[in-house]
Amino acid sequence: MRIGLAGAGRIGARHAETLRALSPVDGFVVADPDGERARRLAEEYGGSVADSVDALFGERLDGLVVAAATDAHAELVTRAVRAGIPTFCEKPVAPDSFGTLQVVREVRAAGVPVQVGFQRRFDAGHVALRDAVAAGRLGRLHTVRSCTLDPAPPPAAYVRVSGGIFRDCAVHDIDAVRFVTGRQVVEVTATGANKGDEYFAACDDVDTCAAVLTFDDGTLALITETRYNGAGYDVRFEAFGAKDSLAAGLNTGTPLTPVDGGPAAATLGALPCQGFLERFGPAYEAELATFLRVAAGQAESPCPPEEALEAFYVAEACDRSRRERRAVRIEEVRK
Secondary structure (H helix, E strand, C coil): CEEEEECCCHHHHHHHHHHHHCCCCCEEEEECCCHHHHHHHHHHHCCEECCCHHHHHCCCCCEEEECCCHHHHHHHHHHHHHCCCCEEEECCCCCCHHHHHHHHHHHHHHCCCEEEECHHHHCHHHHHHHHHHHHCCCCCEEEEEEEEECCCCCCHHHHHHCCCHHHHHHHHHHHHHHHHHCCCEEEEEEEEECCCCCHHHHCCCCCEEEEEEEECCCCEEEEEEECCCCCCCEEEEEEEECCCEEEECCCCCCCCCCCCCCHHHHCCCCCCCCCHHHHCHHHHHHHHHHHHHHHCCCCCCCCCHHHHHHHHHHHHHHHHHHHHCCCEEHHHCCC
16 A cells, blocks of 8 residues: 655654554655655655655555644645545644534545544553443443643644644543543533643633533543643543443553552552653554555544544533633534
8 A cells, every 4th residue: 555644743753653564555655845854754764755745646545644734634634535535634634613524524525534533542541441331341331531631831833723722632532531431422511720831821722621521321521631740641531430440541651649659659650651652652553554444445434524523512612611611512512
């Protein structure tokens, strides 16, 4: 298989490394607005370079991986499916739910598979939790908790175009709680605070937030996010039921130190994780391996754009709830 790679930044480089190691891939060709960056990446991982996006689409591609700047995602996905090219796209598919809906319609009309990069769906812990919930191991599920705690904030230039912490960061937790529970969110109540750099407030954003999500069966989810977690990068998921409780992401890499001793104190935080590429390395590999099967017609997309749209609706409801200081029904933002 010959795979196109649009974008040669940090996540693009990670995908290039993965593509090089996957046996179905005969080669990949990369395009990036920064031609020199594309050349360096291609040299490092054994790919070739297209001089432009137009040139990339002129190649004979069996699939396309979109890892470009966020504002280019919708156009690239739309162009790819119109050309009949199966596509993997990093989230978000578009900057807002309206744009995502337009992409969904284009993908449906083209009948070409698209997989959105919510990598937690391929994390071993999250998959094990989903399977345990589905099998009834926890009994009646009543509460789930998911967190994303970044060790340091992104630069102001990024925050200005990110869409805010709920769309940019919490959307991963939103997708994760939907994935693990298999339920639909019907209402949210969210809040946020600024206790760090002033540029968050200047961008009408917050650096720390929390939201309670209510599912259609009454299950509650609590999601929490912060841009300031000096101990390290912390992504955990906890599920509580009437019969049992389970957690994913609680291991030696969890940047969390118990203060009351006990066996867990010897392992938790021993090797604190510092970033998402480290935390989700195997998941990034698994999702691209799955995409190659999707592109080859051997599997259905495990995360089509419709799933990204549902997560975006919840994120937008959370942002509205924070701003208006009230509970928001998902139907209020659904288009």
